[in-house]
Amino acid sequence: MFYQFPENFWWGSSTSGPQTEGRVEGDGKGDSNWDYWYKQAPEKFFDQVGPGKASTFYEHYQTDIDYLVKTGHNSFRTSIQWSRLIPDGDGEVNPKAVAFYKEVFQRIKDKGIRLIINLYHFDLPYALEEKGGWLNKATVIAYERYARICFELFNPWVDAWVTFNEPIVPVEAGYLGQYHYPAIVDAKKAVQVAYYTQLASSLAVRACHQVDEDKKIAIILNLTPAYARSTAKEDQEAAEIAALFQAKSFLDPSVKGEYPKKLVAILKENQLLPDYTDEELKIIKENTVDFLGVNYYQPLRVQAPDKRKETHPLNVDHFYQTYDMPGKKMNPYRGWEIYEQGIYDLAMMIMKEYDNIDWVLTENGMGVENEGRFRDETGQIQDDYRIEFIKGHLIKLYEAIQDGANCHGYLLWTFIDCWSWLNAYKNRYGLVELDLYTQERRLKKSGEWYRQLANHNGFEAQE
Numbered sequence: 001m002f003y004q005f006p007e008n009f010w011w012g013s014s015t016s017g018p019q020t021e022g023r024v025e026g027d028g029k030g031d032s033n034w035d036y037w038y039k040q041a042p043e044k045f046f047d048q049v050g051p052g053k054a055s056t057f058y059e060h061y062q063t064d065i066d067y068l069v070k071t072g073h074n075s076f077r078t079s080i081q082w083s084r085l086i087p088d089g090d091g092e093v094n095p096k097a098v099a100f101y102k103e104v105f106q107r108i109k110d111k112g113i114r115l116i117i118n119l120y121h122f123d124l125p126y127a128l129e130e131k132g133g134w135l136n137k138a139t140v141i142a143y144e145r146y147a148r149i150c151f152e153l154f155n156p157w158v159d160a161w162v163t164f165n166e167p168i169v170p171v172e173a174g175y176l177g178q179y180h181y182p183a184i185v186d187a188k189k190a191v192q193v194a195y196y197t198q199l200a201s202s203l204a205v206r207a208c209h210q211v212d213e214d215k216k217i218a219i220i221l222n223l224t225p226a227y228a229r230s231t232a233k234e235d236q237e238a239a240e241i242a243a244l245f246q247a248k249s250f251l252d253p254s255v256k257g258e259y260p261k262k263l264v265a266i267l268k269e270n271q272l273l274p275d276y277t278d279e280e281l282k283i284i285k286e287n288t289v290d291f292l293g294v295n296y297y298q299p300l301r302v303q304a305p306d307k308r309k310e311t312h313p314l315n316v317d318h319f320y321q322t323y324d325m326p327g328k329k330m331n332p333y334r335g336w337e338i339y340e341q342g343i344y345d346l347a348m349m350i351m352k353e354y355d356n357i358d359w360v361l362t363e364n365g366m367g368v369e370n371e372g373r374f375r376d377e378t379g380q381i382q383d384d385y386r387i388e389f390i391k392g393h394l395i396k397l398y399e400a401i402q403d404g405a406n407c408h409g410y411l412l413w414t415f416i417d418c419w420s421w422l423n424a425y426k427n428r429y430g431l432v433e434l435d436l437y438t439q440e441r442r443l444k445k446s447g448e449w450y451r452q453l454a455n456h457n458g459f460e461a462q463e
């Protein structure tokens, strides 16, 4: 059958400044937490490739914007790098950054592409990190100033703004796991960072509407329903807590303006409540988002904590553990489960529990290693697995929309192979191949398919 999507559906992709732009001599960019960490510990990064070059968008944006057109984009999301615009985080604005972003945004608009701009994609100016980063309220104030500067400078080009991408990730990865800087394990700090990030997001929503009351602003969250291992009470309880920590800790304050009572009770009981004021809670209450971005790659499978293990409330495995479900379908390169039904389930969750707020699927995609082995005789990468991955997820999205979900777009991760955090260039996600040595770009088979998808506002597949 033909899966026809609603009119004016957003088709395109998402990326971020730190993963694409790269740095050139004299561009005025300051170090971000990633630039700093790479200098300190390059061995942590796959093949020791750091964020310095990324996919050289800073130099090749003209070519890349042409590729947005070639791959059928009517919408595109990227992010401004705070450390490029304000190199030390809260001081002077870098005029070269202003000129660069205006030129890029103008060019994208000239192509008739909807522009969605995110303000923060895991990248804090290192000068602020050094002063305590998101543990320090001064960072919240600096972020609000940065956000306001962005709105004042770039609002005419931007169709929709985003405050943060996946804010739970730096919390988990930086303060509970150890794969983002500062790579420490401290649940009390993790909670404070999460709270200050939420406050910053709400302040940005307020600033956005002060600059332009009609402009829409979102937060992007990596959501999935938490699936319990079994119907046993302990597993169900673990899944409920996992959902509170991983999803609702940002979803509820961002959409409903309030933290879930049960989450607050758990934090209180374990002496984990952050420093806060009633005035801050009022700001959160009054400045909810206009729509939601949802990133979906893998489900969250959960089991009750193993009672035999000594755990401590300062570690999340005290509350729940990841469940390694036998027989699950995997993307072996990224190590993530592929579960298309997750999209439908989260769409229903948004519909039932979040008043069917307007949303866009802002990331979904498949990272594959060593794609050169899939070239045909002309040299083009035949990434049929990526096309199948996208179709599988779009079918579930289509069904959710048929059943009333208020989703109005699909943005793939991502249009060109790009640099990824610790994994650097290990897994490639692009519709366009990037040769790291020559910087040449070339359409993959999926790039051609994606253009057809967008042009036809849907695709043909077997039921």
Ligand code: BGP
Pocket (backbone or CB within 6 Å): 016, 019, 165, 166, 222, 295, 334, 363, 367, 413, 419, 420, 421, 423, 427
């Ligand atoms: C999301 C991030 C992206 C991107 C993507 C793919 O969580 O928002 O920045 O990196 O995941 O994941 P990875 O690059 O780790 O394979």
